[in-house]
Amino acid sequence: MSLSPVRPKGPHLNALRAFEAAARLGSFTAAADELSVTPGAVTQHIKTLEAWAETQLFIRNARGVKLTPLAEELLPGFTQAFDQLGFSVHALRNKATPQKIKVAALPAIAQLWLAPRLGLLREVAPEISVSVVALDTPPNLAREPFDMTLFFSGKPLGKNEVKVTGDCIFPVCAPSIAARLTRVDDLGAETLLHDGAWHEDWDIWLRAQSGGEKIPRAGTVHSLFSIALEEARHGGGVLIAHETLVADLLQRGDLVRPFATSVDLPRNMVARFTPAFRQSETYEIVKRVLLSEG
Amino acid sequence: MSLSPVRPKGPHLNALRAFEAAARLGSFTAAADELSVTPGAVTQHIKTLEAWAETQLFIRNARGVKLTPLAEELLPGFTQAFDQLGFSVHALRNKATPQKIKVAALPAIAQLWLAPRLGLLREVAPEISVSVVALDTPPNLAREPFDMTLFFSGKPLGKNEVKVTGDCIFPVCAPSIAARLTRVDDLGAETLLHDGAWHEDWDIWLRAQSGGEKIPRAGTVHSLFSIALEEARHGGGVLIAHETLVADLLQRGDLVRPFATSVDLPRNMVARFTPAFRQSETYEIVKRVLLSEG
DNA sequence: TATGAGCCTTAGTTTTTCTACATCAAAATA
């Protein structure tokens, strides 16, 4: 019996959050990414927490970490707590400023699909202000302050998800280039443009064409689809494009499809919403305007 | 549509915790107390949160704060989240170090009732280590890292509470003083000792005696019951004592009861446990040993 | 009118948290 003079303190909330993220994702690096900090910060948080609890939470291997049985057992409770907290934070934002919404989207989607539609939204409901953040990977909606995300997904639709469009690829190019393309074989003489994140697109499309296997895949890679698109528009080569992202330019005639065949990819453009946002008045308007014509 | 380059951040967790406490308790000062910080810290947290959400959460009056309807609406969700978090933290401690338990108790209870029994516990289960923190008011078990509390309570027993003893008061003094006390009136010539936190005790007891109303209540006040008790033991006066706290000294003969009459107060000494602790193996042992003889 | 309770503000300090690197070990690759 030690009559301690000081009120004992609980662990730091940030350490608990770091633990939950690391345990759920099974990786300190992934947790650091979700929390927008460096992996070193996560290491420190978890070390602090382990010292506080006087126990080990992770088994460190040189290549990644593994949960101890204790951490495994405790994880669901922490996840539930932070989920509830995240929901309440979303509710706070949605009820305090219902006319302001935050969207996270793939850069290409943000620029080529979303941007035109936001003009439409402004016409219909000028009181709604939308802020868009371009991200390469979908954020964890239960934890980060976004109301909706727009990404491609090959998984079955989840509870708060809505299919926006399918994903279908085909080559596009400037009309001047299209003039000299009649057979798939002609592509061998052209620069094949593609996006770095979708480096398999040409391969997929060519494999679906008879004789396409022989075309060399080498070409110019751009880190952003929108830059590759710009390049194609100026006659820089033939781009393997995603239908939803080039519909506008095709309609305007800036780009044309040299070949009729397209390939459907097994994935969709998916809009995902937070449960809190779905309860707000704004949700219906946004959904109606943005997802009107599939 | 502003294409923001930075990933937006959620509010700080500490700010959310401060909000929850302030909203639940309806007072910044009380929240500061629960969180063991100064009221200024709470003010700042809440101001930060209000700025983040771009909304007002409290209506400030010169005398206390009132929740806005929005805050009122959001409170339950936040409370639930932090309750769950608290439970998980307790579970972490209980499963990581099941042999270490933390108790918060009233100073007088800690010293006079609990301390003797801890020796007994050590005999029965030496592997259990108990740390005791003396507090004047019961801590919020759902938020602070204690496994159990021991305080007097006049309220009906709650879900995780167990009655330990009743509370019954009567005068005690050294045998030398008792020798010159025969009637209640004789108390008029003695120094009446009492604890500052229980300043009404003499009043209550005297009112229950015939003729007691006339005795002057003035006497020596001590901030700690145990100091008043020490004073009484050394012949410094007559103390109005609580049965559970002086049983030992009475049995040993260090103190005696000059009058037979006692008054039952409408309250009990109550042990309260965390739900997480009740699930641990240690709970049964502790309960059996400490609460054996009512 | 004086007092006290309760919150606010500001300035300055302490504590916490984060980053930037360098390092290390196992696994994957060549």
Place this chain on the structure above:
DNA sequence: TATTTTGATGTAGAAAAACTAAGGCTCATA
């Protein structure tokens, strides 16, 4: 086998957050 890659760690310094202390304000109550 040598090399590269991946993911975690340790440390120092810097940045950010959180806290305290002290003075001030306002309203209710005595």
